[in-house]
Amino acid sequence: MTDDSLRRRIFMTLAAPVGAVLLSVVFSAIVLLIAGANPFAAYADMFEHAAKLETQVSMINRATPLYISGVAAAIGFRMNLFNIGVEGQYLLAAIFAAFVGGAVALPGVFHIGLILLVAMFVGGMWAGVAGLLYTQRGINEVISTIMLNGVALGLVAALVKEWQAKGDIAIVKVGTEPIADSGIIPNLTFIPELFGDIRNDLTGVLVIAIVVGISYHVLINRTVFGYDLRASGANPFAARAGGIPPKRMVMTAMLMSGAVGGLVGMAEIMDKGRYNPNFVGYLGFNGIAVTLLGRNHPAGIALGALLWAFLEASSNILQVTNTAPKEIADIMKGVILLSTVIGYEVVRRIRVREEAARTAARLAEVA
Amino acid sequence: MALAIELTGITKRFPGVIANDDINLAVEAGEIHAICGENGAGKSTLMKILYGMQPADEGVMKVNGEIVDFTSPSEAIDAGIGMVHQHFMLAGQLSVLENVILGAEPTKSANRIDRAVATKHLAEVGEAYGLTIDPDDLVETLEVGERQRVEIIKVLYRGAKILILDEPTAVLVPQEVDELFRNMRELKADGATILFIDHKLEEVLEIADTITVLRQGKTVATVKPTDVTTADLAELMVGSELPTPATSASTVTDEVALEIRDLTVLDDNGRPSVDNVSLRVHRGEVVGVAGVEGNGQNEMIEAVMGTEPIHAGTIILHNSDITRLSVRARREAGIGYVPQDRHHEGLLLEAPLWENAALGYQTKAPFSRGIWFDSAGTRERTEKIREEFDVRTPDIDVSAHALSGGNQQKLIIGREMASEPELLVAAHPTRGIDVGAQAAVWENIRKARRAGMATLLISADLEELIGLSDTIVVMYKGRLVAVLDPNEIDARALGSYMTGANLALDTTAGDAS
Ligand SMILES: Nc1ncnc2c1ncn2[C@@H]1O[C@H](COP(=O)(O)OP(=O)(O)OP(=O)(O)O)[C@@H](O)[C@H]1O
Ligand SMILES: [Mg+2]
Numbered sequence: 001m002t003d004d005s006l007r008r009r010i011f012m013t014l015a016a017p018v019g020a021v022l023l024s025v026v027f028s029a030i031v032l033l034i035a036g037a038n039p040f041a042a043y044a045d046m047f048e049h050a051a052k053l054e055t056q057v058s059m060i061n062r063a064t065p066l067y068i069s070g071v072a073a074a075i076g077f078r079m080n081l082f083n084i085g086v087e088g089q090y091l092l093a094a095i096f097a098a099f100v101g102g103a104v105a106l107p108g109v110f111h112i113g114l115i116l117l118v119a120m121f122v123g124g125m126w127a128g129v130a131g132l133l134y135t136q137r138g139i140n141e142v143i144s145t146i147m148l149n150g151v152a153l154g155l156v157a158a159l160v161k162e163w164q165a166k167g168d169i170a171i172v173k174v175g176t177e178p179i180a181d182s183g184i185i186p187n188l189t190f191i192p193e194l195f196g197d198i199r200n201d202l203t204g205v206l207v208i209a210i211v212v213g214i215s216y217h218v219l220i221n222r223t224v225f226g227y228d229l230r231a232s233g234a235n236p237f238a239a240r241a242g243g244i245p246p247k248r249m250v251m252t253a254m255l256m257s258g259a260v261g262g263l264v265g266m267a268e269i270m271d272k273g274r275y276n277p278n279f280v281g282y283l284g285f286n287g288i289a290v291t292l293l294g295r296n297h298p299a300g301i302a303l304g305a306l307l308w309a310f311l312e313a314s315s316n317i318l319q320v321t322n323t324a325p326k327e328i329a330d331i332m333k334g335v336i337l338l339s340t341v342i343g344y345e346v347v348r349r350i351r352v353r354e355e356a357a358r359t360a361a362r363l364a365e366v367a
Numbered sequence: 368m369a370l371a372i373e374l375t376g377i378t379k380r381f382p383g384v385i386a387n388d389d390i391n392l393a394v395e396a397g398e399i400h401a402i403c404g405e406n407g408a409g410k411s412t413l414m415k416i417l418y419g420m421q422p423a424d425e426g427v428m429k430v431n432g433e434i435v436d437f438t439s440p441s442e443a444i445d446a447g448i449g450m451v452h453q454h455f456m457l458a459g460q461l462s463v464l465e466n467v468i469l470g471a472e473p474t475k476s477a478n479r480i481d482r483a484v485a486t487k488h489l490a491e492v493g494e495a496y497g498l499t500i501d502p503d504d505l506v507e508t509l510e511v512g513e514r515q516r517v518e519i520i521k522v523l524y525r526g527a528k529i530l531i532l533d534e535p536t537a538v539l540v541p542q543e544v545d546e547l548f549r550n551m552r553e554l555k556a557d558g559a560t561i562l563f564i565d566h567k568l569e570e571v572l573e574i575a576d577t578i579t580v581l582r583q584g585k586t587v588a589t590v591k592p593t594d595v596t597t598a599d600l601a602e603l604m605v606g607s608e609l610p611t612p613a614t615s616a617s618t619v620t621d622e623v624a625l626e627i628r629d630l631t632v633l634d635d636n637g638r639p640s641v642d643n644v645s646l647r648v649h650r651g652e653v654v655g656v657a658g659v660e661g662n663g664q665n666e667m668i669e670a671v672m673g674t675e676p677i678h679a680g681t682i683i684l685h686n687s688d689i690t691r692l693s694v695r696a697r698r699e700a701g702i703g704y705v706p707q708d709r710h711h712e713g714l715l716l717e718a719p720l721w722e723n724a725a726l727g728y729q730t731k732a733p734f735s736r737g738i739w740f741d742s743a744g745t746r747e748r749t750e751k752i753r754e755e756f757d758v759r760t761p762d763i764d765v766s767a768h769a770l771s772g773g774n775q776q777k778l779i780i781g782r783e784m785a786s787e788p789e790l791l792v793a794a795h796p797t798r799g800i801d802v803g804a805q806a807a808v809w810e811n812i813r814k815a816r817r818a819g820m821a822t823l824l825i826s827a828d829l830e831e832l833i834g835l836s837d838t839i840v841v842m843y844k845g846r847l848v849a850v851l852d853p854n855e856i857d858a859r860a861l862g863s864y865m866t867g868a869n870l871a872l873d874t875t876a877g878d879a880s
Contacts, residue, residue, distance in 0.1 A: 224735045231726060234715040240674055241704060241712040242727035243695030 012351055016343030017293060017300075017336075021307070024335035028328050035325065042324035049317040050310055057192050057200040063302075063309040064209045065090075065267045065280075069287025070294065070301040071216045072123075072261035076141075077296050078220060079233035081253050085130060085145030086261040087284025088152030093123035094265030095156050095176065098275035099163045102177030111183035116208070116263065123262020124255045126152060131254030135247040141254070149284075160277050175276035185270045205267040212260060217298040229253060289333070293340055308333070369432065371396040371529055371560040372417065377426035379412055381769060383761020386412040387423070388584035394529075394577075396431075399551060399561045401571045404581035405604050405801045406773025407759040410564045411453055413581070414531045417562075418450040419443035430529070449527030451518040453534045453564075453772045453799065454710050457506045464489060464502035467521045492523050510661040511827075512543035519550070530554065532563040534772070536570055537799050540659055540827050541862045548574050566773075566801050567828075568597035580604055605803045618651035619837050623683075624821030625671070625790050630680030632666045639678070640666040642845035648790070653812070653822040655836030655853070657829065659865050663845035664825045665707055668792050671823065672704055673697050674712075684790060698727055703788030705779055705796045707825070709772075713779045716768040720760060723767050724749040724782050731786075748785065756781035756811075757804060772799045780808055784815060791815070794825040809835055829858040843867050 029039035049055050069086050076083035097119035106114060130148055133139040165177045185204035192200050220226040232239040232249045240246050264287070268280050290308055294300025315329035372394040379387040386409040394400045402410050415421045417428065419437030428435050430446050437443045440450070457466050468485045486502055493499050500509075500516055509517065515535060522530060536544050551561055551574060565571050571578060572592045579589045580603040588603050595603075625648040632641035641663040648654045658664045669675040671682055673694045682690045689697055698704070704727065706712035714723055725734040725745045733744030749763045756777045760770055767775060776799050783791060791812070797805040812822060812835060826832045832839055833853045841849040841864045849864050 222740055223738050224729050224740050225738065227722070227725065227729050227735075227740045230718070231715055231722070231729075234718050237712045238706075238715055238726060240694065241672065241706055242729070243693070243698040245693060245695065 012347055016347045017303070017340050019343050020336045020339035023339045024332045027335050028332050031331060032324050032328060037324040039324070042318060042328065045317055045321045045323050046314040050313060053192065053195055054200045055313055055317075057202050059306065059309040059313050060206065061201075061203045061267065061271075062312060063305040064203055064206050065264045065283050066286055066290050066305040066308055067209045067302055068205075068212055068260060068266075069264045069283045070290035070305055071212050071298070072257050072264065073284075073288045073291045074294075074296040074301060075216065075229075075257040075260060076253055077233075077291060079229045079249060079253050080236075081233075081250060081257075082142045083127060083130070083145055083254065083257045083261070084142055084288070085127060085148050085152075085284070086257070086264065086287055087282070088145070088149035089123040089126045089258045089261040090264035090284055091156050091279065091281075092126050092152045093119040093121075093262030094269055094279060095159050095163070095275045096122040097262075097265070098176045098179065098269050099159075101179040101183045101269070102165075102274060104183075105180050106182060108182045111180070112185055115179070115183050115269070116266065119262040119266060120259040121262070123264075124259035127254045127258020127261065128251070131251040134250055134254070141250075156279075160275070163275075165274070175272070175274040178274045179269070184273060185266075203267045203270065205263075205270055208263060208266065212263065213298045213302065216260075225252075289337055292337060295344065307336070369396045370394065370429070371398075371431060372562070373429040373432075374413075374417070375427045375429075377413065377416060377423050377428070379409070379416060379421065379423050382765065385584050387416070390426070390581070390584070390586050392579055392586065393589075394560060394562060396560050397555060397558055398576040399555055399563070399574055401575035401578045402562065402564045402581060403566075403568070403571060403578060403600055403604055405583075406777065406799070406804055407771040408581040408604070409584040410581055411533055411771060414450060414533055414562065414564065417443070418448060418531060420450075444525050444527065447526065447528040448531065449522030449525060449529070450531040451515065451522060451533065451535060453537075455514055455518060457514060457517060459505070459507035461506060462502065463500055463504050463506060463509075463517050466506050466517055467502075467524050469521075489520070489524060492520060510659065511538045512540075512546065512660070515539070515547070516550075523554075528558065529560045530562065532561065534564050534566065534799055536565055536567060538660075538795075538827060540865065541829060541858055542659075542866060544570065566799065566805075568600045568802065571600065572597060582606065601802050604801065617837055618817050618819075620650045620652070620819070622650045623647050624650045624652075624685060625823060626681075626683040627667070627671065628681040628683065630667065630670055630682070631678045632663070632670050632675065633678045634666075639845050641670065641677075644680075644842075644845075644847050646840065646847065648821045648823050650819045650821050651816055652837045653816060653824055653835050655824045655826065655832040655839045656842055657832055657839055657851075657861055657865050658825075658842035660827065662842045662865075664842050665794065666845075667842070668704075668707075668794060668823065668825060671697075671792055672702065695730065699730060701789030703727075703783035703786060703791045703793075705783055705791070705793040707794035709775050709779055709798075714767045714775060717766055719766055720753070720758075720763040720770075720778060721746050721749040723778060724752055724763075727782070728786050752778065752781035752785050755785070757807065773801055773804065776800050777804060777808070780811070784811055787815070787818075788820060791820055791822045793822060795827060796824070797826075797828065797831060805831075829861050833858065833861065841865060 032039040032042055069090065072086045073083060097115045100118045101111065101115040104111065104114065126148060130141050130144040133144045134141050160175065163176050165175065187201035187204050188206060189201055191202050220229065228239070228244045228249060231242065232244055232246065236246055261284070264283050265279065269275065286308060290304035291301055293304030293307065294302070311329045311333055315326040318324050318326045318328065370393050372392065374390060374392040377387050377390040378385070390413060404410050412421065416423045419440045419442050422438065430448065435446055458469065461469070464485060467489055489502055500513060500520065506514060506517060515538070535547060539547060555561060575592050577589060578592060578600065580587050580600065582604060627644060627646040630641055630644045631639050634640040644667060646654065656664050656667070666675065670677045673692060681688060684700055684702065689700060710716065715726065728734050729740065733741060733748050735741050746763060752758065753760065753763060758777045758781060759774050767778070770778065780796055797808050800808060816822060824832065824836060833856065836853045839851040839853050839861070840847050841851065843865065851861070851864070
């Protein structure tokens, strides 16, 4: 591929999401004007805030679980399997992992490993329930995972009480027993330090997110299993005739999606050292949005997660500066999501037309 | 006579190919006009342009003398044009009536479909053209010939006076073709103009008033059927002579490759669609299964492939029982499969050709090494298939849907043959493939047969069945009712066996080989 066509391809790939972001900027500006706020001041605040190193560190901290959640959803999406249940899977996984982590004392690697394994196991099993319902009873996974979300939330609420830390009144009612230091993934403080900031902690779970992303890429694009997964998504009947067992694929994809989903809550667990009753929510649903933005692509999902984190950081700062209602960040999220989906389709059409025109030109030269 | 359609200078480009290159076409009102040409010559593209499905890059279209510029099929329909596609577009879960009125629902109040009016109108249309069909039947339950009639009625229902039929006979057996041609003549007598595409040149000569030949996107000739022979037509299409079908010595061995023992398959209602069938295919043998669509042939091959559950019976491949094996295990044991519907079971339409070339073989070299998918090996094999099987495509990165119907079929054949299967299970292997390429595919199967490949063949093309098979069995209502020697039977006679007419003549019913 020539440099030029490579540049074109990159441009075309980014055209839709970038266009969507610009559109949302314009649209939100109009909304702000109507609401009587000054959009320039609001945007200036947002960027000023985001330009700070400490905001950037916290954006990455926020993007890390979102990214893992996005990859979890993407595994299912690749075969047209809509696992809407990452929400329930990660919450349930988080409380189990925290409980087990708080109950044992092991040397560092094993302790951390155990916590991660429990999280993946619980997330996988919970998603596996939806997989079983699908393969054994033909129940649509969208419906079952949504229902399982409800069940998981209830279960978690009950378990929080059940597994409440005992002892000192100060730590009772604030969650599970604290996990000993050996079970905590250390923060990557050295990275912000490189840039001159020593106050902020960069989550060590970032490493896990990166491993998850690379594994996802290798799995989908380099293995026979990944081929089977994509083929099942593209045409389940042809896949079956091609020897790909449809039920086993659904089950495996669900288990994997759930296992990755189980890791979504790890950043928070490692940060707080326990599962507390106001554990961070909605990471599952936001993960789906991030995946849509990133088109199931490992790098795309990362960009999506960072954008989401930026908008959330903006919403926080607007609350402080009061230049605009913080809801503007949510409006922007919605507009971005909608217009990206439309944008991808538009770009696809333009691409086909342009390619045809180029071919014609090339042929005309020859003739 | 007035021209119903006049196309001048139509040009259409796709990435890497010029599908239509300055095409001129004149169709007189009230004639049956055939379009012939090799796979990928641009026939379907031209028809889709005329039907408003794709815009032409250049050129002028006139319908009934007036310049038109359709941006969607609904505009073409308003101008009195209707099209039946190469790949049917019906909803199986809906009834005939619902399919016919889909998109053209007569409404009483705002959103309610007026069934009474629709039923009446449908009956009128059916009667006027001698096309009868029960409006309440589910399309799923219909045979191909009937489905096609539904497609035609659907078009007539919308008041079309100009009909476009893209390869209407590809899926039909001779008796159904006769029926279709009768219908076409009747439509013509009623003043309709018909444009149709066909790869079977005898049929073209039989029914067409005028024939236009396309080659590589250009119009090369417009001829009258009385002035040409099938060989002339083929020569116009490919620019060289029609290969004569080679007669070949039998290569049948006494080693059994596939044995089906007492196979019974039940349909959704618990009735047997395959009823206690036993059959043997030897190494080096082609066993052709003749039968009108819907008599259990498809269910039988699905049982051999393992894609559908069976009720009773045993399937044995080279002395080992494969009845309980998965599709993948059967594939790995050396069974190649050409499914009857290439879009449904054969291809990943949105995926590039090289991904399609691996489908069914992804667990073996050169497509993979262990758990790792081998892109380089896959691409190399795809290039080889493209070359050997003459798959016309700008490159192997285009998605499968960008290939013409016949070239999609060639890709599938190439994929299956390139893996050198022990047993080839093939349904309509040359459906939609042009005469030249068809001869090449046949030659390929014969060559593999000499090397010991066993073949279980289903085909609606009786010439193909007779020309390729060493043994023909006839399937009727789920049973094997006759075993025939292809050297001693012609298409007509075979056709009557298939409809059950010759049943009384046969005594060996039920046990082949
Ligand atoms: N949507 C598309 N995108 C890219 N290329 C296309 C598309 N549709 C058709 N083509 C190309 O245009 C050419 C003509 O295709 P077309 O389907 O018209 O052939 P055809 O004459 O109908 O062949 P067949 O007999 O095999 O059906 C082919 O080379 C095909 O690959
Ligand atoms: Mg075609």
